[in-house]
Amino acid sequence: MNVSARLNNIPFALRTLIVLVVLTMALSWMVGKRLSILKNGYEVVLKTEPVDPRDLFRGHYARLNYSISTIRGIKPAGGGRLKKHDRVYVALKPGDNGYWNAVAINQDMPKSKPGMAVIRGEVRWNGDRMINLRYGIERYFAPKAEALRLERLGREKVPIGVIVRLSSDGEAAISGLMINGKKIYDEPLF
C-alpha cells in the first residue's frame, strides 16, 4: 500500500486535528520560551533611544538603539576578529546611573560572576574601533500613538530605559519600560 493510500485510511478530521495540535504546540513553545525568560530571567536595565517605523505584519514599533548596541574600545576575549553574524556573549555590569554597561565580549558563554549579567548578541558589523551588535530586542511593538510618543521622548533626550530579562544562556526579553528612572510600564505575562 503506498503512502497516499495509508494516509487516506486515517480520517480527514483526525489528520486535521493532528495538524492543529502540532501547530498549536509550536505556537505554545514560542510563548512558553518567552514566558520562562520573563518570569525567571535576570533583570537588567539598558539605556536606549527609540525611533518609530512600521512593520508590514506586526504594526507600529519603536526601534530601540541601546547604549550597548555599539561597543567601543572593548576587544573580544581570545583576540580573534569577529565577523558579521557571529554569535557573541556580552558581559554587563551596572553603572552609577542604574543602566547596565558592556564590560567584555566573549565568543563563548562566560562563567557567571556575582553582579554580572550576560546578554547574547549577533555581530552586525565590526569596525576597527567599534563593534555593532543586535540582541533581538531592538523592536518595542506598541500602538501608533505610543510608538510616536516614545520616539518624541527620544528626540527630546529624555532618558529611556528598557527593563530586560535574561535567560541563563543570555537570551533577552523585554519586560518593561523606564522613563526618567521611573518604571512606567510593566509588560504583563498574559
Added chain:
Amino acid sequence: MSYDSYKRLVTSDMKRWVAMGWVTPDNAEAIIADLPQSKPGNKIATIIGILGAILLAAGVVLFVSANWQEISKLGRMLLIISAMWGAFGFAVWLKKSTHDYMSEAMMGLGAAIFGANIMLIAQMYHIEGRFPDAFLFWAVGALLAVVLLQSRLVLVLAFGLIAIWAGSEIFDYGQKLFWPFLPVWAVAAVLAWWLSFRFAIHLAFLSFMAWLFTSLEQLIEISGLGETETGALLVMFIAGLIVAGYLMQAGNWKWTLGFGGAMANYAICCLLLIGFVEQLGHNFLPDNISIMVVAVLAIMAVMVIVGSLRLVKRKVFNPGDAMLFSGFCAWFILFFFVKDINHLWLLAGVYLGFIIWLLIFAQRRSDGLLVALALLAFAGQVLYIYMETLGTLLDTSLFFLLGGVLLVVLAFGLEMLRRYLERNGRLEGAG
C-alpha cells in the same frame, strides 16, 4: 490546454470534419455530447471562495498589525488560535459535505492564520528575531499541513513562504550561498510531485533555477572554477535539461506528470538568456580549463549527444536538428574560451542563427509558446544588432531616422514571417 479551450477546438474541428465528409453529423453530435460537461458554477464558487479566504487572511494580519490593546494578550492569542482551529474545522466540515474546493480555501486560510499567530506572538512579546526565521517556521507548519491534509493551496502558500525565507536570507542577510534552501525546497518539490500538482512542479523548478542563478557567484568561488569554466558547465547542464525535457515528453512516462515539455521550454529560456548575456558582456577573462572540467564536460556532452540521437529516433529532432542543436551548444561553450575576437559577428550572428533554428523547430512541432518565445528573442536580437552597429556610428538625427526605418522593416518582416507560418497552417496557438 484548459478544458474549455480543448472543447472549443474539438467542436470547431468537428464542423470541418463533417463538412469534409470524414465524420457523419450523427457521430459528430455523439462525440461532442460525450465530452464531459464543465461546471462553471464550481469554478466561480472556488475562485470566490479563495478570494474570500485571502481577504479573511488579510483581515487577520491587519488585526494583528493594529496592535489592539483593548483585549489582553491571552485574549488576543486565544482569539487568533481559535480562528485557526475554526478555519481548519470548517475545512473538515466542507470536506465531509463534498465541497472539496471550498475546503481547500479554508485550509489555506488556516495555514495563513498560523503565520498571523507567529507574528502576533512576536509582536506581543517584542521578539525582533531574524525576519526569515519567522517565515521558515511558518513554511514548516504549512508543509506539515500539506503532508497530512494533501492541500494544494497550502503547498502554493508554502512555496511562497520558502521564496520569502530564502530571498531574505540571500538578499537581506547576505547569505550568498544558502544551502539550507535545498532540503526545504526538496521536501516541497517531493510533495508537489506526490500530489501530482503541475502548477507546484513549475514553482519547484523555477525556484530551484532562481536559487542556482543567485548562488552562481559563490558556487564559482567555492568550487575554485573560473568564470568561463562555470559558464561552460552551465550551458552543458541546460542543454542536458532541454534534451531530458523532450525525452520525458516523448516517453510520456506517468511519473513525469507531463512536465517534460515545460522543462525543455524553461531550459531554452535559460539558454537564450545565457547566450544574450554572453554577447553583451564579452569581458569574461578566459582562464585555463582544467582536466577535471574537460572530463566532466566530455561526459555531459556524450550524454547530450546520446539524448539527441534518442530524440531523432523518437522523431522529436530530425538529424539536422540534432546536429544544429549540438553545434550551437558547442559554440556557446567554446565562445567562453575565445579571447579578443569580434564578438558581435562571431556570437551575435551565431546566436541569431540559433533563434532562427529554434523558430523553425518550434513551428514544425506546432509549439505555439516556443514560437512566441523565439519571435521575441529574434526581435530582441535584431534590436541589439541595430543598436550595436548604428548607434555608435551616426549622429543622433540620422540614428533615429535609420532606426525608425529599421524598426518599420523589422515589424514588416515579423508580420510577413507570421503570415507565412499561418499560411502553412502549422502555427497553432502561436498568438
